[in-house]
Structures are given as structure tokens and as C-alpha cells.
Amino acid sequence: MNLKELYQEIILEHGKNPRNLRKTENFNKDAKGNNPLCGDNVHVYLKLNNQRKVEDISFEGSGCAISMASASIMTDLIKGKSDNEAKEIIDDFLGMIKENPELKSTILEEDDKTKLMCLSGVKQYPMRVKCATLSWHTLISAMEDDGKQVSTED
Amino acid sequence: MNLKELYQEIILEHGKNPRNLRKTENFNKDAKGNNPLCGDNVHVYLKLNNQRKVEDISFEGSGCAISMASASIMTDLIKGKSDNEAKEIIDDFLGMIKENPELKSTILEEDDKTKLMCLSGVKQYPMRVKCATLSWHTLISAMEDDGKQVSTED
Amino acid sequence: MNIDNIKKEFPIFDEKIQNNDLVYLDSANSSQKPKVVIDRINEFYTKEFSNVGRSIHYLAVAATNLYENTRSSVQKYINAKDKNEIVFTKGATEALNLVANTLGQKYLNEGDEILLTELEHHSNYVPWHYLRKSKNIKINFAEINEDGEIPIENIEKKITPKTKVIAINHLSNVTGAILPIKEITEIAHAKDIIVVVDGCQGAPHLKLDVQDLDCDFYAISCHKMYGPTGLGILYGKKKWLEELPPYQGGGGMIKEVKKDRITYGDLPNKYEAGTMATAQVIAFDKSIKFLESIGIENIIKHEKELIEYGQEILKKNNSVKLIGNPKNKGGVISFTIEGVHPHDIATILDEDGVAIRAGHHCCQILHDKLEIPASARASVGVYNTKSDFDQLNESINKCKKIFDLK
Amino acid sequence: MNIDNIKKEFPIFDEKIQNNDLVYLDSANSSQKPKVVIDRINEFYTKEFSNVGRSIHYLAVAATNLYENTRSSVQKYINAKDKNEIVFTKGATEALNLVANTLGQKYLNEGDEILLTELEHHSNYVPWHYLRKSKNIKINFAEINEDGEIPIENIEKKITPKTKVIAINHLSNVTGAILPIKEITEIAHAKDIIVVVDGCQGAPHLKLDVQDLDCDFYAISCHKMYGPTGLGILYGKKKWLEELPPYQGGGGMIKEVKKDRITYGDLPNKYEAGTMATAQVIAFDKSIKFLESIGIENIIKHEKELIEYGQEILKKNNSVKLIGNPKNKGGVISFTIEGVHPHDIATILDEDGVAIRAGHHCCQILHDKLEIPASARASVGVYNTKSDFDQLNESINKCKKIFDLK
Numbered sequence A, B: 001m002n003l004k005e006l007y008q009e010i011i012l013e014h015g016k017n018p019r020n021l022r023k024t025e026n027f028n029k030d031a032k033g034n035n036p037l038c039g040d041n042v043h044v045y046l047k048l049n050n051q052r053k054v055e056d057i058s059f060e061g062s063g064c065a066i067s068m069a070s071a072s073i074m075t076d077l078i079k080g081k082s083d084n085e086a087k088e089i090i091d092d093f094l095g096m097i098k099e100n101p102e103l104k105s106t107i108l109e110e111d112d113k114t115k116l117m118c119l120s121g122v123k124q125y126p127m128r129v130k131c132a133t134l135s136w137h138t139l140i141s142a143m144e145d146d147g148k149q150v151s152t153e154d
Numbered sequence C, D: 001m002n003i004d005n006i007k008k009e010f011p012i013f014d015e016k017i018q019n020n021d022l023v024y025l026d027s028a029n030s031s032q033k034p035k036v037v038i039d040r041i042n043e044f045y046t047k048e049f050s051n052v053g054r055s056i057h058y059l060a061v062a063a064t065n066l067y068e069n070t071r072s073s074v075q076k077y078i079n080a081k082d083k084n085e086i087v088f089t090k091g092a093t094e095a096l097n098l099v100a101n102t103l104g105q106k107y108l109n110e111g112d113e114i115l116l117t118e119l120e121h122h123s124n125y126v127p128w129h130y131l132r133k134s135k136n137i138k139i140n141f142a143e144i145n146e147d148g149e150i151p152i153e154n155i156e157k158k159i160t161p162k163t164k165v166i167a168i169n170h171l172s173n174v175t176g177a178i179l180p181i182k183e184i185t186e187i188a189h190a191k192d193i194i195v196v197v198d199g200c201q202g203a204p205h206l207k208l209d210v211q212d213l214d215c216d217f218y219a220i221s222c223h224k225m226y227g228p229t230g231l232g233i234l235y236g237k238k239k240w241l242e243e244l245p246p247y248q249g250g251g252g253m254i255k256e257v258k259k260d261r262i263t264y265g266d267l268p269n270k271y272e273a274g275t276m277a278t279a280q281v282i283a284f285d286k287s288i289k290f291l292e293s294i295g296i297e298n299i300i301k302h303e304k305e306l307i308e309y310g311q312e313i314l315k316k317n318n319s320v321k322l323i324g325n326p327k328n329k330g331g332v333i334s335f336t337i338e339g340v341h342p343h344d345i346a347t348i349l350d351e352d353g354v355a356i357r358a359g360h361h362c363c364q365i366l367h368d369k370l371e372i373p374a375s376a377r378a379s380v381g382v383y384n385t386k387s388d389f390d391q392l393n394e395s396i397n398k399c400k401k402i403f404d405l406k
């Protein structure tokens, strides 16, 4: 295991100064997620416009460096994407955290991919995987807007 | 341990042909006892006359050879005794089963003592002690007539 | 693993019991434990101990994974659809209490009826009796036939439009009768009746496929299944476990706790309040593996042969009267001896190292019906052999001699 | 036994955890197990296994005696008046559920009030919350002061004429505050209020005399007391245990079972339905003996020294903020580091073999009150030493370095 891989510069920086940590005005989709084990919680807000493009995305919540950084990077990358592109990115990220060695999607710039790959350090820390994925699962839920609260206990 | 000591002739004989296995007419004291572990149950009936003498004593119930023999011998010995004498015999018997090597009471004939001592074989069989003492505890309860049901689970 | 010399996997048989070899015929009460299971407990406490699902340090993470691993093994073993349909409890008794209590809270109403059978263990009657008291629910009993079975007609006869739950034994711990769960479930579901199975004797001795049985709940007792004491399992269909309220409340089963409100966690946490039987759950994985390594078909075959042999030998022994004669029978033989009380039988057999059970085996309703206060019971596990029944018969003869029977 | 080298009685400390020595500071979660306890479990399963209280063969009789023997040991250890005031449960959580449920069935009525504190663990809140839902009972919370204690006035302030039960922690698993149970009981009993004590953290770390405390119920978690998992104890005054209805129903807790009625057994059977955690109960006797061989006074002294040392060292570490500062404090230190989330602390400490807990420790009410989402917690057991806190501090510094704190 390697703490340096887990707590890379980018993670620490995003963790300390998370982007989009606010509440989108006039959001039209949202969802809450929580991790009962550790008490982390996140609320994701989304504004999809008529062309089904993510006009704005933001989050509120508190959590560890990993979860804050993950939400921060996520909101950064998703903003401006269409909902289908967003879904592809989400799948790609969750697949990478789960099993794939790399990101496969061609939507993201190399630069953005590098940012996301920084979160791959959690793979070696099974109990922390949930920290990295909570905001992503919550985003899925917001996009489906099924009113269900996401929990990552499982 | 010694099965021969547990199942002595007298026990087997009383177990097979228990004395006083009936219901005293006009009984004026009675009590029920049971052992939830094995399902044994006994109902003791007593007729105390004005001089507080046991005019009649009987029992109903079912159980193993030890418990039937014990109830049979008990009723045989208690009949005709005063209530104080009965209490002394009960204490003596329970004391013998619990710890004393011998019976101490001077009320009983040698012959009767021999019968009671036959039940001392249960001392080597802790789980069977309750079989031997259930009817005696129930008799105490009947004499006190406190309406409480005796249980030997403990 | 070959079942013919499986006995050597169980260290207790190396012991002398009052100078005798142990002839253990009390497995329906609790089974002995194979070395692999005992060793796993030992190893876990010695090298890996931590509480699960709470902390995130190395030992805690490892223990949590092991714990969840057993859940997956159980899921596979009983062929449940979803891992979260497996809830760990302290025993089958708690599992049945959980079902009765939560159905009582949300699903059952005054006047509803619950159908049990005369073969039920107290653990599958008292929890329902509570609802009789608290909610005025009626309990009916399907009757046994003269062979000690519950024919399906006897179930059908007792179903009324008010029947909401059928709670039944899979395998009777007295007569050994195996109940036709699948058929019962079919009939029940056609009338929207929930089927709760007391699988205490079924789980260790029969092939288990809860999806095939299609029952709504199935209760398992791990200590009868070559596992540790203090552990049971409740299988419940996901729709029920999701719909019903939680049972015990405490740490680990909550989502959010505020001074004025509480929300509960998702499955399986919702039903696992407080620190669970961590070491026991982790070791139970070895019990499952042990059973798998023998193969349930081999176990069924072995135990069937044993029981047929035992019945044959005891039938030849006059004085011995067998209780029930079910066509479909598991590894339990109960009997009486005219003129000798079961407790006396048990004591005399014990002197030869033969361990059986005497009493009503927590089935007073059945014994009342049979008009006997108690019975003697010999029950088998994977480690028994035909010679155990030879010894049983010999000791019964000693018993007859003491009581001067022919 | 000398507490200074007690660590060698615990085999887990011979292991390397990811190449490090284990610095175990998570005992409030669950304690490690001494060899005598592990060996007893092993021996029981290997040589003596049988179910208890059911069969009458040799192994069953021996096991039953051992089982009851533990009951007597516990009675003596906590100085209960009567052996039958000791009920074995699956954990402290079940013990508290048992009390809340049975009081709810018989003793509490709509509009009655229950007084908890802001220090309560979810296990001493959720079971009472159920009564809020089912019986419309009100729950009040006595507040903490700024030191994280519950001064007795804060209890008195919240008592109303409707208060029927006070349910309180003996020793907080977050701030370490020791509550003045005896004084609380005096005040409560003068007003006919029942006192239920959550003794999870009290039992392993404080001198226990339930007659002196005079509480009505006391819940114990055996796995935090150097005992096996899957076992708890409920102490209850005899008058209550006799008066209240049974909790779970099943085998072993009945007197007579008929188709139309059931009567229940006497204490302690009434509250021990189904097959109990036999091996765990029997092994727990060794935990009690182990504690006795050290002597609770020595344990208290040792842990007090440790905590004072730990607090001193952490207070010197700027960035570290201790939670609460109770005058009367047990072996728990909770803290936060400004700018580092407790989970990140726990992960980084774990890399050095330092096992602590991070989260809300099942005390969300308290964390809400303190306005922090989570905290880090170091808690001690008999095996800890001052050097464990040196290592803790060193690893905290590593943590600060990674997060670039001064």
C-alpha cells in the first residue's frame, strides 16, 4: 500500500479547496447520498438545459479528503457535458475504480483523465472506495431523479 | 457412577407400582409441580385433620421411575404424621439428597429410613436429582398452600 | 471428503466419555464441530481479531470482508437470489421471532389467522402466540396423520380466507417427517399466504434451494449445521425484508439519527443491530465449505442408510415402539419403551456413552396429541455409523434387563 | 497477574500487521482476547461440546453446569444479589432492546417520558425510539456541558412528573465521561423512576457493584470485556425480571405449552429462548477470571495513567483538538485535527499499525451537538502502554505532514 498514491497533490488540493461546493440556483435535478458507516453525506445539484446539457452542477456536504476531492473533480468534469456523455464518464470512472486499470472513454481530455486517475489510489484501500464513489452514485441518482436516497453501505 | 445404586429393587418396584397414586377425596390442601425440562408433572393432595395430622396423602402425575418411586415412598411415609413431623422428614430428605450422607431424623423407623436412603443414588446423577425432589417440593407447597406452582427448573 | 471416515474430522470422538467411546445420537439437538471450524475460530481470535463494519483499520477491514464473505457463501449454499437476503441472527429462534414480530408490526391485523402444524417446535409457536395475545390473531394447527406426517390435504383443510401466514417445519425434530414445502408454498402463494419455514433440521440434512422452495422466509440454526453456537440465519425474500420494519434497534442498523427522528439502514444492516457474532459468522464459512466438500447428496444418502438401518434394528426389538412412520423421513428416530420412562432410558444409555435426548424435545403439542408425556430420540449427523445403532440397541437391551422387561 | 506485562497474554500482539507491530487503540469498539479465553473455546468444542439445558447425557450435564457456573461468576463479579438476575443475551444491544421492549409491553403508557442523555450510543436510543413510534412515548435528552460531561443538575432539570425511565451511559464511548450513576439512581428512585444503565464501557473498565449503584438494569457487552463475540449480559433486579413479560419466545423459556395457552418458565430461563451462545458463555468465565486475576483496581489505575499520559501528549500537539474534558474520565480519547478528516487520519495511522476508530462512533446526537461530522478515537485496554500513545502521536505528525499542517 502506498499513502503517496492515495494522497496525491491533486487530491489534497481539491480536498482542501473543493470546486463547485455550493448550491446551484434553479437546479432541476438533485439527490442526496450518505455513508452511514462514516457519516459522510453529499447533496448533488444539477441543472440540465433543454438540449440535455449540464449547464451547472454543484454539491454540498462534508467528508474526508478523498470524498471531497472526488466530488470536486467530478463536478468540474461533468459541467458542460451532455447527459449521455456524463453517463459515459460516470461508467468509465466507476469501472476504473472497480476493476479496469485505465479509463477508456474518449470524451475526456488527457488532462482530465489524469485528474480522475489520481483517484485510483483508493483501489488499495477497500474501505475508502466508498469515499471516492459516493458523489458519483449520487449524481446517477440525481440524473435519474428517482427520489431515492443513495447509500454506499453496500 | 453406578446404575445399580440408582435403580435399586425398591425404586423399581415403587416405580412400577406406585402407592397412593390417586386423588384423595375431600383433600383440603394440594399443589402442582412440574419440571419443564423433562415434562414431569405431579399433583399432591393432602387431607390434614383438626389435630393437624396427615389423615391422607396422595398424588397424580407421570414421570420417570425415580420420580414415581420418590412420590410413592414419600406419600407412604408421610401418611399419619403430624404436620411438624412431616416437615422434619421433608427437610431431612432434602438435606440428605443435597449434602448429608445420612438421614438424621429420629421420627422414622429404620425400615422407612432404608427406603428413603435408596433414593440417595441420584446424588451421582445431578440431572436426576430434580426427579427425586419434585414431589417433595410440591408437598411443601401444598402444606403452605400458597397457590404457587412448583417448578424444579432451577 | 469421504463420508465413510468423516468421523476423524471431529476431534471430540478422540475423547473417552466416562471410559466409553462416544456414541453421539443427539445431533438434532446440536451437532459436533469439525476441526476446520474450531481451528478457524481459534485462528481468528489469535491472529485477526477485530470488530466488523465499524472501524477502517487493517484488521477491521479484513474482518469485515471475511464476515461478508460468509454471507455470500450462505447465499450460494441455499441458492438465494441476493446476498442481502441473508440476515445473521443469534439463532433460529431469534430468526423466527424476528419474522413473527415484524409481520405483526406491519402486515397482520386483528382476526387474521396463522396456520402452524402439530409438529412445530416451541420456537415456531411461541413467537406467533405473542401475536395471539397482542393482536388477537388466531392460530390454527394442521394435524398429523397416524404416520406422524402432515399430508398436504391436512394443510389445505385448515386454510381459511383469513389465513395470512403458514409457518411450518421443514423436517420434524421428533418424527423425522419431511414436509412438502414446495407444494405447500404453491398452494399458499395462490392465496397470497406467506410461507415461513423453520429449517433447523432441514438445513443440515436436506438439499436447500430457497428459490426452488419459493418460501418467503427460512430459518437456520448454525450450531446444528456443524457451526458455532450463538448463530442463526434468517433467509427472507428481499421484498419482505425491504418492506417490513426493523426488529432490534441499535448501532449499525441506522442511516441517520436525530433527536426527533431516525431513519434505518439498507439491507442487510437494517436487521443486524449492534455488534454481531463476528467470530462465529467468520467460522461458519468453514462449516459451509465442510458440507460442500462432502456433498449434500452424499450426506442425504448416508443418513438415509443409517436411519433405515436404525429403524430396522429397533423394529426387531420388541418393547421398543417407534414414533411415527413417515414415508419421507430425515435422520431422527423417536421411540418409547413400554414400562420405562424416556429419562430412565437416557440415563442408562448414557452409562455406555450413548448420548440421546429424552423429553418432549420442545414439541409438547405433538406429545399431547400422541398421549405420551415424553419420548426418547436418537438423531444422526454425518459422523454416525451403523455400529452406533448396534450400540444403541445393545444399551436398550441393558435397559430392558434393569427394568426386567422381555 | 501483573498488568505491566499483560500484553503477552494476548496472542494477537505476536502478529505483524502489514509489517508493523500492532498498536491497538480500538478497545472501546472491541477488545482483543487473552489466550485463556481463546483456549477455553477451543477446548470446549474439541473435548466437551454439547448443547445445554436440554439433554441429560454426560456431555449435556457437564456443559449445563459450566454454563450456569459462568452465571454465578458474573453474579459475583458485578455483585448481584441473585444468580437469576443475570440473563445472557447476544449483546448489549439486545439487552437494551429487551428492557425497552418489555417495559413498553407492560409498564409504560402513552404520554410517559423517557430521559436519555446526549451521550447515548444508538443502542441506547433506537430501542426507546421504537416506543416513541408504537406507544407515543416522549424522549428527552439531558444535555452535556462544555466538558462533555452530564452534570447531575442537567439530569434533574429534565425530569418531569411523567418521567418513567432514565436510560444512561455509565462511561461515554466518545468523551470518556463517567456518569454518577449512584447519585442519579438515588434521585430517580425517590421519584419512582427506573434506571437503565448502558454499561458497555463501564463493565470492562470500572469497579462494578450493581447493588451499590442500585440501578434497575445494567447492560454488558462481553466482547468489549475480553470475552467472545456474540454475547452480552443483562443484569436486572429480580422484581423487574419477574414482573415483566418475556421477550423472545421459543424452546427452553416455557413452562407448559398447549394449543390454546402457554405459560412461561421461571428466571433465568424466561429470558433465554432457544439455544444460547453456549461456548461463548462457558468461555466468558475465563474472561471474568482473567479480570479478577489482574484486579479491577489495578486496571483502573493503569488505564488512568495511560489516559493522562495520552491527553498530555496530545494536548502538546497543536492541530489536535481533544473532545471533552471530563473530570472523571475513562479510557477513551476522542479528537479532531483541523483540516484533516478523521477518516483520513485513521487511514494514515493504519499504515503504521495504529488502529483507531473514525466516525461518529454510533453517537450522532453528540456529534451534531458538537457540530462535527465525525471524530477520531483512541481507546485503551489492559494491554496498552504509554509507548502506544507515543506511536499515536508520531503517526499523527506524519498525518500533519501529508496534509501540510504545522
Ligand SMILES: Cc1ncc(COP(=O)(O)O)c(C=O)c1O
Pocket: C251, C273, C274, C275, C276, D028, D029, D091, D092, D093, D094, D121, D123, D124, D169, D171, D172, D173, D198, D200, D201, D221, D222, D232, D362
Ligand atoms: C456505550 C455503548 N453502548 C452500546 C454499545 C453496543 O454494544 P454491542 O455492539 O456490543 O451490542 C456500545 C458498543 O458499540 C457502546 O460503546
Ligand SMILES: Cc1ncc(COP(=O)(O)O)c(C=O)c1O
Pocket: C028, C029, C091, C092, C093, C094, C121, C123, C124, C169, C171, C172, C173, C198, C200, C201, C221, C222, C232, C362, D251, D273, D274, D275, D276
Ligand atoms: C425444528 C426446530 N425448530 C427450532 C429449533 C430452535 O433452534 P435454536 O435453539 O437453535 O434457536 C430447533 C432446535 O432446537 C428445532 O429442532
